[in-house]
Amino acid sequence: MTGTARTAPTPVEAVRPRHTTRRRIHWRDIGANWLAFTIIALLALPAVWIILTAFRPNLEVNASPPIWIPQALTLDAFESLFGLNPATASGVPVMRYLTNSLTVALLATALSVPIGTAAGYAFSRFDFVGSRTLVLLLLLTRAVPGVALRLPLFLLMRNIGLIDTVHGLAFVYMALNIPFTAWLMDGFFRRIPRELDDAAYVDGASHWQTFWKIDLPLALPGLGAASVFAFLAAWNEYQIASIITKTPVAKTFPVGLADFTTQFTVDWRGMAAMSVLMMIPAILFVLAMQRSLTKGLTFGAVKG
């Protein structure tokens, strides 16, 4: 990990003014280092504890007084989760949850990113009639609490026969992701100097050509960031999924996890094991995409 960081500096490091390295190492810096480490460790502790719990025997997990240092590690929790161990609990359809979540998240991403990007480009380049209203409209969608959306959406999905299908859910997620994608891409496009567009127009390029050949390639990192956000938003969504999906045919991972927590209210270890399965893609994503994530999060504001 350190190696990666050194060979491929993150954008934040890239924008760090070069002469900071000339600063003398001060005792206050060392103090700051340690304080930062401590806080990060505290932030990471919950995740570490969950992972540890998933691999411990049940007796240790529920021990009173608590056993802090693991005495033994076991895969029992995962075996009963996957139904490999017939002696314990019946298997939970985790593989189905995984496939459903992946399908829904990928579909939603593939659809929302192009549509959102197109809208974002229009907002960034043209102050057309109603553009301010549209931007406000898109922003306002975020003010709508899921509770207000979920039942009407349930009825809507039922009327068009998309209840309990991955397509129906993907459609909703696509819509949920579009406003944020548009906002994100609008910021990215604004970073691209207008002079480039003007030069293209002078050369006789159309709007589409300017967008496709000049601006879009320059905004590619933004596209990456938008995709990650869209994917994760869909991967993590619970409220709407919990009402639109009803069976393992379409249930996603968060719904499965919530079901598990209500079904086995005191099986903390089983829940921890399920959580670990759910964390894996999130962690992989962070490791793979941290560069474009930082860029995506800070987009237009970084000038340089």
Next chain:
Amino acid sequence: MTTDAARLDLPPPGPGRNSLLTRLRRAEWFTYLMTVPAVIVVVAVFIYPMAYSLFVSFTGFHLLRPDTTSQFVLAEMFDNYARLARDDVFWRALWNTILFMLVTVNASLIIGFGMAMLLARMTFAMGPVRVLLMIPMMFAPVLIGFQFAWFFNATVGLVNNALLTLGVISQPVAWLVDEPTGMMSLMIATIWMTVPVVSIVLLAGRLSLSEELYDAASVDGASVYQRMRHITVPQMRPFFVIVMVLLSLDIARAYDIVRIMTDGGPAHRTELIWTYAGQLAIRGSQFGLASAMSMAGVVLGVAFTFILFRQMMQLRKDMG
């Protein structure tokens, strides 16, 4: 597809034809083409359900009585709203929601800003630390809710176990039941989710500032506070706006956390508008009343977004 579109749009040769007027007209056509898909989808998934919800809030729709679905009586149109106004729990939920949003947003900003300042001073291991920092923000809120419900559990929770072992407390504390620890636990879980985002964005902001500004300030003898007040914060304004937008997304997702941790209970102590509406709708089957409550939630969200929108428009102007 792309070539077709390109050919259609290709202006005829010659500089004279490419006048400002035709370009504007073409721009309009082009922009509508670019925005129409987004608008259609958003109308289908947001506007239609919201309009329906608004309509239902004027009726006595009861989930298990299909005949009540569209019983709209003009004279009874505001009955649900009147009932809400009389309902102490609603006002409590409203107050809790405002408090929850104020505390989580501000605490995330302050803690995140502090961490960004701290991280900016770090001299080594910056890469791995930043990766670690990013992990919590990728977690599903459901997962975070479960995680903290367990930590704050009275009998087997990590927090009680640790405090009992260390001898800080002698009796287990019912964190999620007592006041004000219930609301605090929910806020801690939410802040845990949001702080990393804030610190990463603000860290990037801090690192983008030129050191010369600070060098000049040092020469003028400015204190740490003065530098913060007059250089760091104003220079980082765009980053704060970005953070606010991201936070508004996260706070909306906090419902999942609350749903798993307390679901508004016990005794409405941690009730938020979202959990109360959810209970009325599904458990109580009183969908009309629940819709009226959702509208209150929408109004609250809209107010928050309007403030944000003004900031954003200003920022967009600054950026050109």
Next chain:
Amino acid sequence: MRDTMTTRSGRLAIPLAAAFAVTALGAGTALAQDDPAYAGLDKDLSGTTIKMAAIGGGSYEAMYDSISMFEEETGANVEIVFLGDGFEIDRYLKTNYAAGTVDFDVAWNHTSFMSQFTNFVEPLQDYFSEEELAAFSPSIIEAATIDGNLQLIPRHADISALYYRTDLYGDADLQAKFEEQYGYPLAVPETLDQMYDHAEFFVGEEVIAFGTQFAGKEEAVAGRFYELLFANGGDYFDADLNPIFDSEAGVAAATWMQDLYANGLVPGDTPNLLWDGVAANFCNGDVAVYLEWYGWYGYFQDPESCPNVAGKFGMARGPVGMDAETHTGWAGAHAFSVAKDSQNKEAAVELIKFLTSEAVSFEESNTFGFLPVRGDVSARVVAANADTGNPLDAERWELANLQVSEDFRTPPLFADWISFTNEWFPTLQSITLGDMSVEDGLAKGVADAADLLDSLGY
């Protein structure tokens, strides 16, 4: 819908008394020599998929393991589309029935919940022969027949009984100390007041973490309160569905809960506990005496799952309150129904016949201690537990028989019982936690209930 409501209001809280008096021990032990019979396996259901939405959690799910036998014998494919605890499954069914998105053929049902579902479940009387129905407890079948339509086929019944720790109650030292402090001998509590004294005493002596406990949210707490209410001579509603629980009996019941919590005699997280949570506390050996379902007996008695209490507890009839004649005895029966929108009603009925057959019921009752709703099964479980080495194994069936015939009370049977409990339980929590005085809380509860019933058109 309306008519149903008014006829129901006339017979609130039908006592299912005698449900078991007739069936539980009646059949004698002669039958027990044969193997118990299966049912519902005769038809060829190859290619049919039967979907089921059922109750899950705890020992409820073990029964579904037998489904593989049904699948093998009939060729049908059974898919369980939803499992959740009582409240989850209730929510699930409600949304789907209401929206017309029924994706299951066989659905969970319950005598406390069935009035909500009358419009959405298939009347079952024509699918079963008289002989088949006669096997079930007649009073449950009668209670489950609304306007001539049989709503459900019962799976097993349950009634709350007193579980107590024999090691504490039998301790000579503690007995002596208790008599000295309270002026009467320490024995299994017969009144709610005694139960309170014992809880206070055991916690005061620091021999146990909690004197007693109760599940503190949703219908679980509203139902427990109901039980205290009628043991004190009160009720939630009068015959015309007017809320009347701000009575003297209501005050006594609410005060009992509030005092227990205020004095730390019940767990601090009581308002967050549901059935699994309280059972886990007793299993861990943290609770001296409390009201619990028969269904947990097998779990507590198993040294593998509960080494701290297995063999160290006894069971007794619920205590009485201010009304010295009435014992606690909140009761109900879990059951199966067929969805009206099911496309496979015949096949669904076959599955229900199988699941409620003598053999499957016996297996479930005998293993987990659920109270049987079939006379033939009752006889078998008594015989099967006659000499297991632990006298309680057999005694509890006799206790169950006594309780069910004398003390069986279902919650008020009106369609919005669950809506009512959902509105009421947070207020009850406020009383328990001390956020509201007993009087204010009860007054609010009664006012809210009247308001709710009014808005629902009663």
